[in-house]
Amino acid sequence: MMSITSRSGAFSPYLQAAKHSVKSLVLPGTKEPLAAAGKIGVMFCVCPAPGVTRLAHTDIKVPDFTDYRRPEVVDPSKSSQESADERRAFSYLLTGATTVIGVYAAKTVVTQFVSSMSASADVLALSKIEIKLSDIPEGKNMTFKWRGKPLFVRHRTEKEIAAEQAVNMAELRDPQHDNDRVVNPKWMIVLGVCTHLGCVPIANAGDFGGYYCPCHGSHYDASGRIRKGPAPLNLEVPYYEFPDDDTVVVG
Numbered sequence: 001m002m003s004i005t006s007r008s009g010a011f012s013p014y015l016q017a018a019k020h021s022v023k024s025l026v027l028p029g030t031k032e033p034l035a036a037a038g039k040i041g042v043m044f045c046v047c048p049a050p051g052v053t054r055l056a057h058t059d060i061k062v063p064d065f066t067d068y069r070r071p072e073v074v075d076p077s078k079s080s081q082e083s084a085d086e087r088r089a090f091s092y093l094l095t096g097a098t099t100v101i102g103v104y105a106a107k108t109v110v111t112q113f114v115s116s117m118s119a120s121a122d123v124l125a126l127s128k129i130e131i132k133l134s135d136i137p138e139g140k141n142m143t144f145k146w147r148g149k150p151l152f153v154r155h156r157t158e159k160e161i162a163a164e165q166a167v168n169m170a171e172l173r174d175p176q177h178d179n180d181r182v183v184n185p186k187w188m189i190v191l192g193v194c195t196h197l198g199c200v201p202i203a204n205a206g207d208f209g210g211y212y213c214p215c216h217g218s219h220y221d222a223s224g225r226i227r228k229g230p231a232p233l234n235l236e237v238p239y240y241e242f243p244d245d246d247t248v249v250v251g
């Protein structure tokens with residue numbers, strides 16, 4: 001109420017003075033200002049609400065914030081503009097450092113979250129299979145279990161290699177040259193899953209000396225290519241590599 005009244009135009013200086021002299025208008029032992037009591041005449045009302053004593057609180061102590069101020073602005077006689085650049089540089093440095101730490105922390109959290117969704121080490125180990133090639137005699141086929149499926153590793157003879165490489169591509173249902181299906185011609189590695197309905201073919205059987213699927217009579221050659229029967233595609237060649245001459249790692 002007092003603030004609104006004291007902003008009213010030409011009376012403002014007088015009203016401001018009255019605002020700070022309220023205390024002097026309160027007599028010791030009384031609860032109402034003199035103006036409200038009708039003992040002096042004024043043009044405005046400084047009366048508090050009924051039952052409330054209005055006092056100017058000049059006894060409130062303003063806390064000393066010196067400990068919280070930067071040393072450059074403690075002295076009130078010095079212009080704060082003199083140290084503005086220095087303080088601004090410090091603010092920029094603090095902001096930059098906080099940003100870098102925040103970005104690094106966010107990157108760490110995101111990386112850990114994403115890596116928590118990737119396969120664990122034991123699962124990754126199961127996804128590969130290492131095979132010792134010297135255990136497979138020439139002309140033989142061995143079956144391994146890899147990712148829950150049969151895996152055929154065939155040690156081909158020179159005669160088989162020559163025969164498969166000489167096959168006329170025009171005769172093939174799923175044309176693929178033998179050289180495109182092997183890394184080393186001596187080793188033919190395919191999944192032992194028939195491409196018709198998923199049976200496991202029998203090795204060294206069928207009309208072409210490769211694999212034969214007894215379920216519906218599909219014949220594959222020694223390169224795993226479909227030659228006869230209902231299967232539409234060649235046996236699948238997985239990814240594999242030879243770390244050394246005696247080892248192959250599939251997966």
Ligand code: FES
Pocket residue numbers: 194195196197198199213214215216217218229230231
């Ligand atoms: S599943 Fe092999 S021929 Fe049908």
